[in-house]
Amino acid sequence: MYVAVKGGEKAIDAAHALLAQKRRGNPAVPEVGIEQITEQLSLAVDRVMAEGSLYAPELAALAVKQARGDMVEAIFLLRAFRTTLTRFGSSLPVATETMQVQRRISAAYKDIPGGQVLGPTFDYTHRLLDASLLTPSATTEDVSAMAQEQAHATVNNVTYPKVMGFLEQEGLLPQASNTEPPAAPEDITRNPLTLPAGRDVRLQNLARSDEGLLLALAYSTQRGFGSTHPFAGEIRMGTVEVSFVPEELGFPVVLGEMFLTECETVNKFHGGAGIEPCFTRGYGLAFGENERKALSMALVDRALQAPELGEAVMAPAQDQEFVLYHSDNVEASGFVQHLKLPHYVDFQAELGLVRGMREAFARHQASAQATTQANAATGTEEGI
Amino acid sequence: MNISCCGSTEPLTRAQWMRLLALAPEQLLDAFIRPVAQRAAYSFLRKPEAGLVMVEGQTGATRFNLGEMLVTRCTVRLQGEQECLGYAWVQGNKPEHATLAALGDAFMQLAEYNKPFTEQLFSVLQQKEAERTLAQEQEVAPTRVEFFTMVRGED
Incomplete structure (x- = not known):
């Protein structure tokens, strides 16, 4: 304290x-x-x-x-x-299938309706420092050449269906039953996190998690700590509309747009917990252009489904308590950094304790040494 | 993603015009609605106020809270022969935009304003939106991958 x-x-x-x-x-x-x-x-x-x-x-x-x-x-x-603002309500779930796509790729299928669209990606760059950026005006020419190419690009009302849909249609990916509408989600900003946590709570927690922690956990699953053999089924980023139903009106209104990154991973599943062999899904969704985070989130989401799929929980990434209670960097940083605050009284107590223990230790050593010497002396006499 | 009805002669629904008002560039609303509003009598039922809307995501049968969005809301009461309430919820901390959007919602409910607004403001908003969508599609189109299947020499 x-x-x-x-x-x-x-x-x-x-x-x-x-x-x-x-x-x-x-x-x-x-x-x-x-x-x-x-x-x-x-x-x-x-x-x-x-x-x-x-x-x-x-x-x-x-x-x-x-x-x-x-x-x-x-x-x-x-x-x-x-925390200083009031909440007006909750949106309808964002419809990522209607996203105005800036990037959309699948590492599982080569030919997908709408195609593979790279968008503004760091992938395939050579990671060489670009000295031309040292001088601010150096890139103007490239940009205008790009704009010309863009102006001539043919655009034929392209649509981008969800890649996961193909596996769902084939019955290889369990689908949501249409019988019941999904329940309203729990909210960890209103109610404390309790275990075991439902997938709604886990996804909310992961969506606001520290990217570094998620990346490390995702990497750990790939290296064998709860391996789940993932494929990046689909990554898409772009703009979606956000609508909500105001109490005053009773019908949905669009209040704005947001840029999102979504990632769905597919994982081979051998069957278990009464489920036949199929693929399972990991899901990642994050504000903005946040591909590393969304992909890591999907891997960790899948790892955390272990108990529901009858898999043994053996690795940190599969352990709800380990992941969910250590994922928030504001909480983590607060608790680690509180160590910088004055602990003067606490430390005085520790000082007293350690000094006391050292005195006791020294007394014990001294008495042990005296006994050994006494024994040695006796032994010498006996040896005569 | 477009609920808009560019080029259509169907009258706009309230949800459609509220959407266009929320997504509109503020300067366009300012240029068109403010002069009209200055000639009309209105009061604030709820002054522009910033707050949050929790944005939900969904995967399969699981809905979850993704995070909140900063939103400004506003309600105006338009006085006149017919009294009506205009509402707005717009993204960000934008008191002016919210006020103009709420006024736009109120005017659109009145027959005398509905037609000129539809023809002079909303047709422009729809056109701007179509242009913006096209520009975005053109921007990414050159990055679409054309795959060539490699002969692997197996046969």
Whole structure:
């Protein structure tokens, strides 16, 4: 435990003033604007929105600026902000099959209606530092050449059906029964997380989870800690409309659009728990362009389905308590970082304890040594 | 994804016009609705207020809470021979946009405004939307992969 201490106000004020100064950096360098962050560091903004669990690009950019680029700090700022607002209601589930697609690929099927659309991907780049970006104007020509190509691109009302649909039609992927409408989901921002958690709770938890933790857990399943043999059935990113039913009107209205990344993995399943051999599905969905996160989420979602599918829970990624209670970086960072707060009284107690133990240890050593010496002396005499 | 009815002569439903108002660029609403509103008598039943809507996702039979979205809501009361209420919910912290969208919703319920609004504002919004959709499709179209099947020399 830590106890309240008084004093230090002046030092704290000075530290915050220094923080503001360091945030600004060299005043001779132009200050970065919120629009520059939303436009040019958009993936940072997207990560902050996803883990901050609030879709608000301008505020996420502000958080990135205020936190000097510290992602977890920025996420904390956004989380804190959302607690100050009232909730008007819940949306209808977003219809990702109607997404205005910017990227859509399948690693399971080559030929899919709508085709494989790479979109703005880092894949297939050579990961060589591009020195041309050192000078701001160097890319204008490339962009205009691209625009010309785009203007001539043929677009014939392309639709992008869900790739998973093909497996569902063949009966290889269990489908949702149409008999009952899905239940309204639990909300971990309103009710505390309890175990065992339903898939709705798990998916909400994973959607706001730390990307680094999810990535490591997903990687661990691939390396054999709860292996699930996944294929990236479909990854799509793009814009969807968000609608909700206001009490005042009683019919759904579209209130805006959001950019989402969705990933569905397929996993071979040998059968079990009364289910015949088939494929099973992992699901990932995240705000913004967030492909690594969505893919990792899908792998972990599938790993966490182990008990429902009659699989033994043997690895960290399959363990609900391990995953769900350690996935939130705001909570984790808070508890780890609280160690920096004054623990002076606690530590005084520990000091006393350790000193006491050392005294006892020394006394014990001394008495043991005395006994050995006494025995040795006796032995010498006996030996004569 | 488009519920809009570009080029159609069907009158817009309330859900359709509310959607177009929510997705519209604020400057367009400002240019068209503000002058009309200045000549009309209206009051706020609920001033523009920022809040949250929890956005749900769904996979199979499982609905789940994905995260919240910042939203501004507003309700206006249009006074006149016929009194009517206009509602708006728009994305982001946008008090002006929400006010204009709520006014737009109110005007569209009145016969005298419905036709000119449909012809002069909503046709433009629909056209802008179609243009934007086309531009987005053109942007990604060159990145569509054309596969060539490799001969693997097995036979």
